[in-house]
Amino acid sequence: MDKREQLYEGKAKKVYATDDPNVVIVSYKDDATAFDGTKKGTIAGKGAINNQMTNFLMGQLEQAGIPTHLIQELSERETAVKKVSIIPLEVIVRNRSAGSFAKRYGVEEGIIFDAPTVEFSYKNDDLHDPLINDYHAVALKLASWEEIELIQRYAFQVNDFLKQTLAECGVTLVDFKLEFGKTADGTIVLADEISPDTCRFWDAKTGEKLDKDRFRRDLGNVEGAYREMSRRLLGK
Numbered sequence: 001m002d003k004r005e006q007l008y009e010g011k012a013k014k015v016y017a018t019d020d021p022n023v024v025i026v027s028y029k030d031d032a033t034a035f036d037g038t039k040k041g042t043i044a045g046k047g048a049i050n051n052q053m054t055n056f057l058m059g060q061l062e063q064a065g066i067p068t069h070l071i072q073e074l075s076e077r078e079t080a081v082k083k084v085s086i087i088p089l090e091v092i093v094r095n096r097s098a099g100s101f102a103k104r105y106g107v108e109e110g111i112i113f114d115a116p117t118v119e120f121s122y123k124n125d126d127l128h129d130p131l132i133n134d135y136h137a138v139a140l141k142l143a144s145w146e147e148i149e150l151i152q153r154y155a156f157q158v159n160d161f162l163k164q165t166l167a168e169c170g171v172t173l174v175d176f177k178l179e180f181g182k183t184a185d186g187t188i189v190l191a192d193e194i195s196p197d198t199c200r201f202w203d204a205k206t207g208e209k210l211d212k213d214r215f216r217r218d219l220g221n222v223e224g225a226y227r228e229m230s231r232r233l234l235g236k
């Protein structure tokens with residue numbers, strides 16, 4: 001596959017065109033940002049770990065019947081994926097209280113929910129990704145009702161799979177963010193990434209944070225946390 005011009009550079013990834021109009025290459029960076037891009041840094045080795053972890057998990061999700069954008073891992077940090085138009089919704093699933101949920105509702109972190117929750121943010125940097133409900137998403141024509149229902153079903157299926165897979169590695173899945181895209185033929189597929197950048201992972205025994213919260217909150221040993229997640233999930 002021929003890598004062509006850069007189409008886009010985001011906070012954590014670059015996207016390149018290829019000779020196939022339906023295929024793009026994503027290249028994962030070591031750059032890290034938080035708090036709406038106001039905190040910036042580098043996490044050495046993050047790009048390679050996030051690329052490989054995302055592909056490992058999406059490969060298994062495909063086998064479990066959830067369509068994803070994954071085509072083929074090309075190198076440590078590069079992967080060929082289906083070209084999609086991203087639906088501008090951050091789909092957040094939570095199993096325990098943490099982060100913005102704990103802050104918004106004035107509760108401590110770590111409260112175990114009886115059932116997982118789902119919520120949406122409108123992906124819009126100028127508006128700082130406001131929380132929206134499903135009616136608002138349809139009113140804004142971000143997605144149809146059928147698409148929202150499908151996305152929610154996929155999101156909970158991803159949660160069931162991830163929770164189980166991580167539990168087997170001694171990790172509690174607290175919450176995570178997904179993004180979905182639409183292929184040229186209108187199929188909705190899971191896109192973006194599944195990594196310590198986009199999930200909260202806590203050691204099941206000690207509660208130690210093994211994700212980007214170490215960077216956000218200056219907890220130290222950020223690289224070590226990413227490496228530990230790679231070791232537990234990918235065995236390397």
Ligand code: UDP
Pocket residue numbers: 090092098099100101129175176177197198199200212
């Ligand atoms: N998340 C993300 N990108 C965002 C916002 C959140 O990947 O722009 C992830 C975050 O890593 C966490 C989950 O979504 O696993 C829930 O995040 P929350 O809403 O608590 O926001 P935060 O505390 O990260 O601001």
